[in-house]
Amino acid sequence: xxxxxxxxxxxxxxxxxxxxxxxxxxxxxxxxxxxxxxxxxxxxxxxxxxxxxxxxxxxxxxxxxxxxxxxxxxxxxxxxxxxxxxxxxxxxxxxxxxxxxxxxxxxxxxxxxxxxxxxxxxxxxxxxxxxxxxxxxxxxxxxxxxxxxxxxxxxxxxxxxxxxxxxxxxxxxxxxxxxxxxxxxxxxxxxxxxxxxxxxxxxxxxxxxxxxxxxxxxxxxxxxxxxxxxxxxxxxxxxxxxxxxxxxxxxxxxxxxxxxxxxxxxxxxxxxxxxxxxxxxxxxxxxxxxxxxxxxxxxxxxxxxxxxxxxxxxxxxxxxxxxxxxxxxxxxxxxxxxxxxxxxxxxxxxxxxxxxxxxxxxxxxxxxxxxxxxxxxxxxxxxxxxxxxxxxxxxxxxx
Numbered sequence: 001x002x003x004x005x006x007x008x009x010x011x012x013x014x015x016x017x018x019x020x021x022x023x024x025x026x027x028x029x030x031x032x033x034x035x036x037x038x039x040x041x042x043x044x045x046x047x048x049x050x051x052x053x054x055x056x057x058x059x060x061x062x063x064x065x066x067x068x069x070x071x072x073x074x075x076x077x078x079x080x081x082x083x084x085x086x087x088x089x090x091x092x093x094x095x096x097x098x099x100x101x102x103x104x105x106x107x108x109x110x111x112x113x114x115x116x117x118x119x120x121x122x123x124x125x126x127x128x129x130x131x132x133x134x135x136x137x138x139x140x141x142x143x144x145x146x147x148x149x150x151x152x153x154x155x156x157x158x159x160x161x162x163x164x165x166x167x168x169x170x171x172x173x174x175x176x177x178x179x180x181x182x183x184x185x186x187x188x189x190x191x192x193x194x195x196x197x198x199x200x201x202x203x204x205x206x207x208x209x210x211x212x213x214x215x216x217x218x219x220x221x222x223x224x225x226x227x228x229x230x231x232x233x234x235x236x237x238x239x240x241x242x243x244x245x246x247x248x249x250x251x252x253x254x255x256x257x258x259x260x261x262x263x264x265x266x267x268x269x270x271x272x273x274x275x276x277x278x279x280x281x282x283x284x285x286x287x288x289x290x291x292x293x294x295x296x297x298x299x300x301x302x303x304x305x306x307x308x309x310x311x312x313x314x315x316x317x318x319x320x321x322x323x324x325x326x327x328x329x330x331x332x333x334x335x336x337x338x339x340x341x342x343x344x345x346x347x348x349x350x351x352x353x354x355x356x357x358x359x360x361x362x363x364x365x366x367x368x369x370x371x372x373x374x375x376x377x378x379x380x381x382x383x384x385x386x387x388x389x390x391x392x393x394x395x396x397x398x399x
Contacts, residue, residue: 035062038221039084039189044093046079053079055245057093061189064219066212068232071242072268077225078193080242084223085191086110098188113182117194119174121166121181128153128162131180152180155214172203179211183218190215192224196231204228208235229269233257241265263307263395272309273363277390279304285390288350293328295385299398306398307391312366314387317346317379328383332363334375343368351378 039061046054054076061067069077082088084095086107094103102110121130128149135145153159156176166174175195182190195211196204212235215222226232232239233253240250241264249261260266267274277285277293279300285293287308300306310328321329332348346365363381390398 035064037061038063038098040094040096041080041084042094042096044080044083044090044095046076046083046088046090053245054083054090057245057247059240059247059250061221061223062237063221064216065237066215066222066224066235068236068239069223069225069242070229070232070239071227073227075242076245077240077242081191081193081223081225084189085112085114111185111188112191113185113187113189114191115175115178115182115193115195117197119166119178121174121178123166126163126165127158127169127177130166130177131184134181134185136185148184152184155183155217156180156210170203171199172207175199175207176210179214183214183220187220190220190222192222194225194227196226196228204231211235233269241268243268259397260389261397263309263391263397266309266389266391266397271312271364271366272389273312273315274307274309275361275363277306277308279306287328287330288352290352291330293385295388295390295399300390305393307393309389309391310383310387312345312364315363315365315381315383316367316371317348317365317375318382319374319376319379321380322382327385328381328388330381331378332381333378335362337375340366346375348379348381 037060041057041059044054044057045052057076057080059067069080071077079088083090086102086105086109090103094101096102097110107114122133125133131149131152132145135148140148149162150159153162156179158173158176161169161173161177166177169177179195192211196207199207208231224232224236233256236253238250239253239256241248241256243264249256249265251259251261256265257269260269263274266272275287277287279302280286280292281302282300283294285295285300285306285308287293295308308328317332317334321331323329331351333351334346334348336347338345338347343366346367347362348365349362365381392398
């Protein structure tokens, strides 16, 4: 803190009677309190018959936070959400909500709003009646129900559809009604099971932003299951990337993309190029059996088999090698090119004299059209050392 000069002088005089000096000398810096944890899953395990679906799952959800479960089909993300909602029981582990063990609670007692993938609206009820369905008559008077329904219709920006039936609504409108129904009883946590998977691309883009805006407006902690990377990375505070019943990484979208902790996360999120390598020393790598690179990575063991990886957008192509730049330089042969509007995607292979390019793993390079260099059949691929990822054969990140 910068102190004004006249107050600074007061501090410097011992025994000064001016109270400002005393007050400033007692000032302390206080850190903002960390968000409170509202939900925890502790060592959750689940099997169906002989198939393990979830293994040792541990995660937490903070107040006002939006967390996404992201992964391929069959990775266990929906099962984990159903266990949190009380629709499935874990074989082992506990669910803690606001410091209370709710593992054996029924779904109705958990105060979780659930939005299903197929909306699950009642076809014989109007939109207003569907929204009011979860409002218990012992806790809500008719006037309160009517006011709550009107409030939620305004929140989802569909006040005119109160008397319409589900078959008279579009898919996006049905999903917003399902969201309003989940929010009606004022739940503690909102659970979303692939809420946008049945919608077309443009509606999904608009609706996911609307869901995020409502979640922030209500400051309601939420968990969403999705297999759409863009969806998870764009609106989540944290993302849990799941694979074969385990959480590979639980982190911010930025770290998930730029600092993957496992090979699976690096491969599953976005596009990533992989190349075989071997450690020559603690800092030096042998790539493709002939190109040496001083990567600066600590704790490598000589002879260790590794993989290096880099994003297509982090690479560039040049007509000549730049050996003095301290970056990866590899001779490549251009195999194919795709036009993607603002960018071009080039596919190339290492230019090894004893192997045909077709036998090499394809490397992908994304270049903006404005920066597209003069292309030749044989060029140099250049990647900054800071953009390289190194994985061991068990799939764990070394750096």
